[in-house]
Amino acid sequence: MHLSEFVDRLDTELQVDQWAGADYAVNGLQVGPERADVDRVAFAVDGVVETFEQAAAADADALVVHHGISWGGIDRVTGKEYERVRALLDNDIALYAAHAPLDAHDEYGNAARLCDRLGLDIVAPFGESGPGHAGQRGRAETPFSTVDLREELATLEGAGDVQVLDFGPDELSDIAVLTGSGTDWLDEARAAGVDALVTGEGKQPAYHEAKEAGISVFLAGHYATETLGVKALQSxxxxxxxxxxxxxxxxxx
Amino acid sequence: MHLSEFVDRLDTELQVDQWAGADYAVNGLQVGPERADVDRVAFAVDGVVETFEQAAAADADALVVHHGISWGGIDRVTGKEYERVRALLDNDIALYAAHAPLDAHDEYGNAARLCDRLGLDIVAPFGESGPGHAGQRGRAETPFSTVDLREELATLEGAGDVQVLDFGPDELSDIAVLTGSGTDWLDEARAAGVDALVTGEGKQPAYHEAKEAGISVFLAGHYATETLGVKALQSxxxxxxxxxxxxxxxxxx
Amino acid sequence: MHLSEFVDRLDTELQVDQWAGADYAVNGLQVGPERADVDRVAFAVDGVVETFEQAAAADADALVVHHGISWGGIDRVTGKEYERVRALLDNDIALYAAHAPLDAHDEYGNAARLCDRLGLDIVAPFGESGPGHAGQRGRAETPFSTVDLREELATLEGAGDVQVLDFGPDELSDIAVLTGSGTDWLDEARAAGVDALVTGEGKQPAYHEAKEAGISVFLAGHYATETLGVKALQSxxxxxxxxxxxxxxxxxx
Amino acid sequence: MHLSEFVDRLDTELQVDQWAGADYAVNGLQVGPERADVDRVAFAVDGVVETFEQAAAADADALVVHHGISWGGIDRVTGKEYERVRALLDNDIALYAAHAPLDAHDEYGNAARLCDRLGLDIVAPFGESGPGHAGQRGRAETPFSTVDLREELATLEGAGDVQVLDFGPDELSDIAVLTGSGTDWLDEARAAGVDALVTGEGKQPAYHEAKEAGISVFLAGHYATETLGVKALQSxxxxxxxxxxxxxxxxxx
Amino acid sequence: MHLSEFVDRLDTELQVDQWAGADYAVNGLQVGPERADVDRVAFAVDGVVETFEQAAAADADALVVHHGISWGGIDRVTGKEYERVRALLDNDIALYAAHAPLDAHDEYGNAARLCDRLGLDIVAPFGESGPGHAGQRGRAETPFSTVDLREELATLEGAGDVQVLDFGPDELSDIAVLTGSGTDWLDEARAAGVDALVTGEGKQPAYHEAKEAGISVFLAGHYATETLGVKALQSxxxxxxxxxxxxxxxxxx
Amino acid sequence: MHLSEFVDRLDTELQVDQWAGADYAVNGLQVGPERADVDRVAFAVDGVVETFEQAAAADADALVVHHGISWGGIDRVTGKEYERVRALLDNDIALYAAHAPLDAHDEYGNAARLCDRLGLDIVAPFGESGPGHAGQRGRAETPFSTVDLREELATLEGAGDVQVLDFGPDELSDIAVLTGSGTDWLDEARAAGVDALVTGEGKQPAYHEAKEAGISVFLAGHYATETLGVKALQSxxxxxxxxxxxxxxxxxx
Structure with a gap:
């Protein structure tokens, strides 16, 4: 397949156009020539020197990631940007990044996939963001206990100890899922009246915001909550x- | 002392004026009447319902915090803002917040105090931020090993397990300190050529940025790295x- | 009725969502707890200490006003903001504000109500503002004389001496109504070719702009022209x- | 005198450069040819068709005003802009406008002149605005009563009935003066603790802000409070x- | 015809409203009175003193141009703005400008007209700009040679020597046309894969961008490529x- | 010499810091590794694939240019950006760009060097731009005729036919020099009263602006007027x- 066709297909599936100007990340093809063929594609969460080298070792022509190397543009190809661009060019690997469009997507998205993994029925989008949303709100037919949800999350690829801010009810059935860094949406979670928020990393205000709102927050790791989207693209x-x-x-x- | 005099003294010491428009936080008196007396002052890292109630239990007239309740202004006194303002007004407690000015201050600042605690000689400001800086760069006369620095940080009030991204040299003597959420400055740390960055919480890009730069990052906790500034104001x-x-x-x- | 239901109903009737980002005022619930009941509601033009106390004296649970206390957010709960928030919280009164949405509304709006009071048939919106308009253009079946229109306006609640910039024709039938502070729209009034502009307060440029345009301007008072909208909400x-x-x-x- | 020299002298005296980008008005020469002589200059508060025609009748080569015709630039020379530009060009009159620089000036400024007229000693600038201030704070050696200050203001050229919001103390000695439209600075007046604010026109929030602050506000008219600055330039x-x-x-x- | 009707007709035909806020030029009536009749209309590419005088010599009541005198508003009616406004007012000529709306228009537009002149079938809009596009992409049934296309362009009114950056294929059939200053769109031309770009003036980056892209660029002159739009309006x-x-x-x- | 030292020296000489945020170009090192040695440096006006390959052929370690490849940052390393970055990285060439700082510099700057070449004494900076200026105003002891100045400019490297808009006086002694694209400053040239403006490329408004101002404009080519600055850096x-x-x-x- 021509690289341009591969890029067009992903752009279309992920509705990348809708996020133009609304995502600090540059979505779509970030690094690559005008004309190239793609036979073998690697997928990873992070676009960094190490995954570029592993993609090269795997003979990949292109790498699809959630976190690319161009955030609001690259001012200078120096420092880490030099090393990263160099690793891609030296190995003739094209880099495709899908950030907000992959968080938001109702089928391939990180939150949608994680709801599916947890057995939640998606009831509404969650997490207002730009022209859409960054997460999903799901319902568990059989409520989770805190311990059970924590254990389930601990089985995610790359999860270590899952940290819990245990301020919600004992039975958790109304659950907001916003992968990566989702504690900025605790006000929306409070207004929505959910039992729990599942996300990756936690920021400073999260502890008291969760406590005051009576919501349990599960911090399963930024990486661990964001592998499912790229894996869906792999399929x-x-x-x-x-x-x-x-x-x-x-x-x- | 009149509340207004107490506020003026803190504003002056912390050079709050210099940060007008450059800090998303509103610095200075955030909540309080025009005329009141201050006899007893409480100090805390976070300005939240729980610390407001503890300040009330301690009979405080005012509370000085690093993290206040007005960030870019309060649009509506509803939700958590209602509960927080209510807890202050019901208990007649004035709230004073010092955010960026307290990070930056060369004497009372969080980074300056933490350098002092670690026995580092401050050699330069670190962490460009608005009109100044958000951290300090220190030098250890006797280099730390990774284990030693980690153990030392674990003795901070509120520190739990200190997470280390152990990608730097074995001997750590050139150390950037930026309390709270400091991994956004890893590019500056790389350009400066430091051995280690000591901060509170870590964000997603930190792992690979530290690895590619060959810098050890110590994540001692946002809270744990930011108690020293308010304690300095207490003195x-x-x-x-x-x-x-x-x-x-x-x-x- | 739950406070949240009362707020939702008003937000919906007034289409508050359409004005997000287009009105310097914060529309909707400005001050209030997450959970409360509303049995008795007070209505006033201005949300200030005095009306808050009168609402308390009337045992109101909520107060609906045209001019609230949050304009572009409240930076600090100090000075007059402290006194106003305190008066609301001490008396457990929720504050709901409807500014631009209440000026603009085709049924409950200040301009629409004032047209009705003056017996004008609304022929078009007037006064471009954000996503909509801030006033109405009406037609009098029987033209007013300057004296008659002035006298009619003097009967409004709160009207004192109505000031007239008498530069229009003798017979006034094509009349723009923009309550509050409407002389900023004299260019639009000139382009539209109306005979008169009815508004509340006048700004410096109004005299010569009216004279050069040949339009009579009636200054009936900011307060006096803006009681009808909140009274419509009261109904x-x-x-x-x-x-x-x-x-x-x-x-x- | 060449027009360009006349303009340069005024620009220099009024320090017009300091207000570039900080005043919505365009200060300096607003309308005029590159080469012209100036023998006779007219002065007026407002630059409008009527004063342009009176300047022409007085054989003036240039007119100096406080309120010019270019506010943030002239998009189209149509409507009132057409009539005003036409009146200037047809009569070969150059138009010079001094807005914020004339309010602010410590010697020629409207507020400074009005303090002088009222016998106040200027103690500090008042009314933060752009790079400077828009008014002055003066002290009366012998305090005014409300009646006396009102009567004194009623003697200004163009003053009619002076409206008073009589909420301050009986004796007025600490007086903020901000000509034109000054009620936007009532918060600053409250924080400063003045007894009274003297200004021209009043806006809707002024009544309750003055009442809550315990400050008397004198509304002597926008025009009436702003003749002294242009008269100082005339001298x-x-x-x-x-x-x-x-x-x-x-x-x- | 009344001037206002003439203006309304042009505004409607050119869909001037769609370009509000998206064109640095002020489109529509730039200079003119509220009431005037139009019997004779002149058309020119540039609205300058010289064309204003020629319009006067031709007894025109109005002049329609592509390049007017108000770009982002007129700050001061001084210097060249004074001379230009004066020339219009002294001769009672109204000025109507159509900039981006005339470039973009699918029927009257400069690019559409030039495609027609060159015998190209328009296949798609070209040149993303604001809410629309600034040019057209056309196809030549019989491909041009470089020499032939150059000669054809040299026959345009006002064309002198047509400069060619001759880096495209020998046969030119897929041709982007963007009149005036079009070399800023060479990236879009490259992505579109056209053979040639026809435009007016060239900017510094054009040489290497054309060479690296393998596109021939024809610089036929800003004036020469923009006479056809105003001529279409003349018809x-x-x-x-x-x-x-x-x-x-x-x-x- | 280490690359970092070479970069530091140029940054210092050219006072690159002063232009941060004021130049659309990214000044300083645009592409290069953290650690490298520089023995041989190439200099060129334009940083493009062709000059990168010629620098490689000349065994250069670094290339210094006036026009680099990062303008407001590189969103994507695709299209021409891919080819240009690739050419640099494949050949291990670091790219240093000096845009506005090199135009403005009083010693090495393009305008300063061109004044020197023409034998003009620099009397003042010319061409307001960001924190400084983009050109120089010079005086010829013996005035040039139009023909002589044109012939002199035709001897610049890369100059072809020099186009002249011959609207100034016969004797040209007061001459503004702004290399590259300088016709945007014709208003400043008119206000300054110069006889001529020497620049590189001309934009559409230049013809009539020069004619109305009575200034001769010499268009010697963007490239031809901007070789002297990089050559000064070469020395x-x-x-x-x-x-x-x-x-x-x-x-x-």
């Missing part, structure tokens, strides 16, 4: 007849 | 002849 | 089965 | 050897 | 029964 | 003991 690429490989590189964050 | 208030009390409320974040 | 609340009271407090401005 | 022009004339045209606003 | 005015005249004044740029 | 590098080479690649623009 899509397989359907398109491409060779694929997934690069696992948990960070503990 | 100042004591010098002014005021009764003081410190409210400890670690968050695990 | 609505009565229909919903709530106890209501109107607080009259003219300002002479 | 200056006389010193430069130019023929001058003052055009009086009160507006009742 | 329209003739259809409306107005007397018209075209003012030719090539600039060599 | 500086020679003084520092580095091997240098100049890459000539005129564009005809």
């Amino acid at each position: 899509l690429a397989e359907e398109w007849g491409l060779d694929t490989t997934y690069i696992s590189h948990p960070t503990g964050l | 100042l208030a004591e010098e002014w002849g005021l009764d003081t009390t410190y409210i400890s409320h670690p968050t695990g974040l | 609505l609340a009565e229909e919903w089965g709530l106890d209501t009271t109107y607080i009259s407090h003219p300002t002479g401005l | 200056l022009a006389e010193e430069w050897g130019l023929d001058t004339t003052y055009i009086s045209h009160p507006t009742g606003l | 329209l005015a003739e259809e409306w029964g107005l007397d018209t005249t075209y003012i030719s004044h090539p600039t060599g740029l | 500086l590098a020679e003084e520092w003991g580095l091997d240098t080479t100049y890459i000539s690649h005129p564009t005809g623009l």
